[in-house]
Amino acid sequence: MNATAQSSTEVRGAAVRFDHVQKSYDGVTLVVKDLNLDIAPGEFVTMLGPSGSGKTTCLMMLAGFEPATHGEIFLNDKPINNVPPRKRGIGMVFQNYALFPHMSVAENLAFPLEIRKLGKSERDAKVKRALDMVELGAFGNRRPAQLSGGQQQRVAVARALVFDPDLVLMDEPLGALDKQLREQMQYEIKHIHESLGVSVVYVTHDQTEALTMSDRVAVFQDGVIQQLSSPDALYESPQNSFVAQFIGENNKLSGKVTARNGDLCTLVLDDGTQVQAEAVNIGEPGARSTISLRPERIELQPSESRDNIVDGVVKEVLYLGDHLRIVMSVAGNDEFIVKLPNGGRKTIPVEGQVYKLGWSAVDAKALDAVG
């Protein structure tokens, strides 16, 4: 669970626990419904979800800017519902950076240290160390407006870390950056987290960000954590259709469960095709279910030994360099995607032709029914 606690650095991060936390702004609708979440010291946890899913509200409750309507939040096993934000000692990186425009970069970083009444020499040393950490050592005298978006973002990260908090919250900090800079910053933040050993709670709606940086990802939808697991588990074994749909690309096949045998189950798709799938989140035989199948796990013209072999009509072939993307019509799904890695193959599927497709039962996850 705590893969980042490298032997070279001591884990100094804080533990966070949400205990049956609820939040309602208007007293009628619950924005966050019964949230339970344990964050280990030094862990990097990302709250991922579409806008309006309650992830930012959770972060604001942890920071103390929004009171929890019900339930308790613990920081290092101490309840903090009645602790004002300024006494929580949590570093925070805001979506729009929230740098003080009237102060220089160095003054921005010195601000939390002045509040803590550190001596000038100690203050200067910490500011310098934090600026060097984000590779902005030469920019101390500039004003935020004189920096590029990426540089401002780094200053915001440095400012959130300069007073050595045990926990840092980041609220979509990379949202305003262009794609390339965003990827670079993802690695930088990840490396800073690994070298400092602080706990990080990161909010984003960008799944790539969540998958590359986190130890664990909490997928939010409708104020509920749909799934909390490591990035690979999130992708490999989604627990419900929302997660399967939200993380990565996904093919849906709808049908009815006919039999269940251990970890596997048999389904009859809506067009009568019988398939085998892993039983993850299904009801009794007779109940409807949606199968989630990753496009890269499907084999074209498979050997006879595959668990599932189904006919599909090629509708469109897109050449994407490293792989071919084939849109097919399979078992009533007209947007069935197959990704074929470009292995220098000789035959390229022809539009309008029928091909056999095969996949393993364990790659097909039978989940709750949608649509």
Next chain:
Amino acid sequence: MSALPAYASTGQRIWHYTFRYVICGFILFFLIAPILTIIPLSFNAENFFTFTPAMLSLSPEGYSLKHYQDFFTNSDWQQALKNSFLIAPAATILSTSLGTLAAIGLSQSHVPFRRAIMAILISPMIVPLIISAAGMYFFYSRIGLQGTYWGVVLAHAALGTPFVIITVTATMVGFDRSLTRAAASMGADPVTTFFKVQMPLIIPGVVSGALFAFITSFDEVVVVLFLGSAGQKTLPWQMFTGLREQISPTILAVATIMVAISIVLLSVLEMLRRRSERLRGLSPS
């Protein structure tokens, strides 16, 4: 005003030049001429309100500083000057601090009845001055403030506060609320946050509000006539009574001095505004 495009018709050309030189010229003339006229008249060597032949022929005998001398030596004028400089700054400090706090409070979305409270606070600006003055007269008489310095200061503060509220509210619109959250996350208490983060950023609004409040008090005559006694007579009061009773060109000298003060204040304000924009990393616009 941009240059006339090549395709402009004759009518458009006529309108363009009429607007630019005739209409705008008249507007500026009507605004500035009365003020500019009093400046040379205040150097009149005679006790007249008109340009004497000597002045018109620009001979040195036509001009003198005697009205300025009168202003600086006459005890009535000196008392009025002192009162103005006691009352206006006190009223300014009061209305600026109260108005700034009110504006900050009223710009928070969770405050109930914000619009109604705002309307009440701004009402002294809208209600005819004579009505406010009469009302204040009866009210202040009851509670023993009529005819005292504090009475005049409080009344002027009430008149100046709306300007502060309006200018500070305008700057609060551009104030990023996440800055106060950021300060709180770094451990700053609300008072530190206010002085270190919020105040430096809204200071242009506070300063212009303070300036308007100062000028409101400094120029105000109706309320002082009602609420003040002879002990609190201010420069405008003295000018007003001077006009009625003695018609001395000293009034013109005082008026010139007051115009100069206003120009200096406005220049200072503009300099402060540019400085603060520079501090915010923006170029002066």
